[in-house]
Amino acid sequence: MEYRYLGNSGLKVSAIGLGSWVTFAGQIDAATAADCMRVAFEHGINFFDVAESHSGGQAEIDMGLAIRKHNWKRSDFVISTKIFWGGKGPNDRGLSRKHIIEGLSASLNRLQLDYVDIVYAQRPDIDTPMEETVRAFSWCIDKGMALYWGTSEWPAYLVTEAIAVAKRLGLIEPIVEQPQYNMFHRDRVEKEYLPLYDIHKLGITTWSPLASGVLTGKYNNGTIPPNARLAIQDHPVMNRLRAGFFSEEGRRKVEKVKMLVRIAQKLKITPAQLSIAWCLKNPRVSSVITGASKPSQVEENVQAIRYVHLLTDEVMAEIETVLSNRPDPAFNFRHS
Template sequence: MQYKNLGRSGLKVSQLSYGAWVTFGNQLDVKEAKALLQCCRDHGVNFFDNAEVYANGRAEEIMGQAIRELGWRRSDLVISTKLFWGGSGPNDKGLSSKHLVEGTHASLRRLDMDYVDVLLCHRPDAATPIEETVRAMNRIIDKGWAFYWGTSEWTAQQITEAWAAAQRLDLIGPIVEQPEYNLLTRHKSDLEVSVALSEVESEYLPLYDTYGLGLTTWSPLASGVLTGKYSKGNIPSDSRFALDNYKNLASRSLIDDVLAKVKGLKLIADELEVPLSQLAIAWCASNPNVSTVITGATKESQILENLKALEVLPLLTPDVLEKIEAVVQSKPKRQESYR
């Protein structure tokens, strides 16, 4: 396993990591979680991602209990969680100082930890002044409840505004952003162009150098579409698209345009004699601004296969990358001011 700095910080994170979204609390309980987490640790993974909203808090409880029962040394781990959706009350969501502080306390109770390493604002909050959010995140760091803070699914402009407020107040700005990032991100529909890919490869460009922004990207396999296991009308019973909460996502994802691109990518993977899933994860990890790629899995065999993506990185020559781009045609054009 290779370890990279989280942006310009001194924090080292494994190049591939594991996230609890969908799996913990929806598909897996503590016993299964322990086996998966141990498999990750056995292969050098040290970064584990969560959020207060995952399985309505159950995902944090499972991760915390599993880590406690495994008896790991806390300093060996980098734990990340995210705040925004904490409940149904008017102050249980958003990025107000009240919710961020109370939400942090609640997450730490569920995780049974004194601190998280990285705390993220799960979405931007138009109803809360950015200065209030920046002050609250710094208070959390000052109290030792988190070491670093960042954002998830924020635009470049919003991150820049947060940094401007932090610098004006002589406070710490967000060191990391967690966007969705994969080969199919821009092809959800003809009318919906995802922010993530254009942000990562174009809009964020000045932020990497100016603020030392790092990325912890999620959904490298596009919710499993880039494994090649889905086809028109075929949804395996043990897949996430078979879950009631994700059937709408399946109907939006498994369209002819997407499946045609998956077929083309599968041909490239076959030429390289590697699984499509490994090719897709390696492509994400090959971006030098990505600190870690968050993967998900419900089986140890899936974790082992995902981790082998690191062996595919040397195969991503310029010629191979051009072939990939010819299939997906998703590379955003850089704005003139960013060149």
């Protein structure tokens, strides 16, 4: 396993992480989740990601149970959670001081941990003053509830505003963003955030490297297997992705995946490993958060770290020809 610094900090996270979204307490039970975490840890993964919103908090409970079951030393793992959607009450969502502090306290109780290494603001909250949000996360760190804080799916201008507010008030700055990043979803990581890397040394921990399984090739015959993520019902994100899959754009993506599968076959790796290695090839990425519904998927995914070197300039050019979606490298966010 390779370990990378998280942005402009001294914290080292495994280049491949394991997350709980959709799988923990959704597709898999607590015992299987514990097995996946054990296999991940045995292969050098030290970074585990969850959120208060994942399965209504049950994912945090299951992750905490797994940690205690395996009796890991606290310094040997890095865990992050995210705050925004904590319930149905008027103060159970958003980034008010009240919800950040109460939401993180509830997460720690479910995880049965004294602190998390990273707490993310899972989405921006346009209804709460930025100063209130920054003060609340700084307070949580000062009180030992978290060691670092970051954002997830924030536009660059709001990340910049949060950093500026922290600097002006002498508070703790966010050091990391958690955006979606894969071969079909590139603009934010490769274009919009460029000044954040260069000016603020922002780190990123990316999610959905397989585009909810599309990049594995499992949907290449035009149907959705019953045990696949896109088959999950009554999930707003999966409902939207499933509708997109059957659109004209979705059909074009499947045709591209078929060509990517052939590239993976030439390299003698799986399409999933190709997709994760492609994300790891980006030096801005601190960690690629993967998901798994069984230990064998963890084992397959973690091997991607061994295959990054196979993505030579020639292979990357071949992939770009297939994708035809590379963001304009001349983009400069500061002058847009």
